[in-house]
Amino acid sequence: MEQITxxxxxxxxxxxxxxxxxxxxxxxxxxxxxxxxxxxRAVSPQEAQRLTxxxxxxxxxxxxxxx
Ligand SMILES: [Zn+2]
Numbered sequence: 001m002e003q004i005t006x007x008x009x010x011x012x013x014x015x016x017x018x019x020x021x022x023x024x025x026x027x028x029x030x031x032x033x034x035x036x037x038x039x040x041r042a043v044s045p046q047e048a049q050r051l052t053x054x055x056x057x058x059x060x061x062x063x064x065x066x067x
Contacts, residue, residue: 023041023042024039024040024041025039025040025041025048026038026039027039027051027052027055027056028055028056029055029056029058029061030056030058031058031061034058034061036055036058036061037055038051038052038054038055
């Protein structure tokens, strides 16, 4: 098995972006029996926070269209 000892700067940058853009986060509703979950990737921290709150707030799942 060959070992790559030299890593070009370009390869390292590619790895860096691959890590970011392929990383998928999943937030599931903690309520037992609820299948609601939100999957996202490559979003801003603010958007991730918003989606997380949406996923874990079960009150929004039982009345999705009622306002
Ligand atoms: Zn739920």
